Amino acid sequence: MLDRSTLLTGLFVVAALFGAASDAAGCTPCFWQGDRKIIPGSECDIRLDSESTSWGIDWRGGICNLSFSEPLKVSCPVGRDNTQNQNGLECAEPYFYWESYADTAHCVLYARQASGSGSYYSTSHTGPAATGSTSIGLHINNSYTRGYYHMTCLIPQKAGNSDYSCLRSFQWGEPNPTD
């Protein structure tokens, strides 16, 4: 039977390890409190300036890089429900999948001014040697009233025997959404 001090020590160790893993991942993960929206990676589209032009949608609705040598740059919609707040998003979390690790995935989340030239941004990336399913958390604390959000991601090239390297889905949450 575990005594209280052993249990507390164990919880502390687990929390510390989780914190270290989060730091190693290069970002603070999302800790969801409110409602959020989730859409498949197939809602994203290749950007004009993508180095890789070999891509496709996989059977799980992800957008995938088919190149072994170049990253795929995609732009993803982040719909906005609360159009008045100026304190950004609660969090945004893209999920990636690759069978063999080649390189990290990078994403940048933008909160842009609708008709002006200002943009807040937040960047993050996956951790080293992450394989299988991995996600990153993007935190942006500022936004323009009636501005819009979008996300750009660099999906790394395939490696080893991987069939693909994919952005499977992503989710985001707003403060005080109306639906």
Place this chain on the structure above:
Amino acid sequence: MIANYRSLLLSLALIAVVGSMMPSLATAQSIDPEVENRQIADIFDRALDAEARDSAWADSTEAMSRKAVIGTAGQAMVWVDTLCATTFCRSTLELETPGDESAIDDLVFVAPFDHGGWIRIHPDGRTVSLYFTRDGFGLPSLTPNG
């Protein structure tokens, strides 16, 4: 009956006069985008001036920012200067082609710009102010008590 009719007309006239003096909802809530960005820039610039300088971090970050612009943007963008304090910095950049902002998008994936910040393209379409944060820090608050 004439007196009532007169009162009605007077009331309607009063409503019309008062209504015309009130700003429209759209006008009251709208702000010129460039004015808004100048206000934001003023707040950030004042915060940058007020913050103490962490010399070791600031010196290395300023140098790193110049190398990052040269290495990433190539001929598309010129580094003008970078000023850092303790929690954030401001880089001033010039786009070779007015309006060609794609180079900035590549820059935000590269250290030291790759945490978060705010980008402002000036009205001339060439000058860019890029305020970027140190890892673990956010931008200064835009509200007086934030």
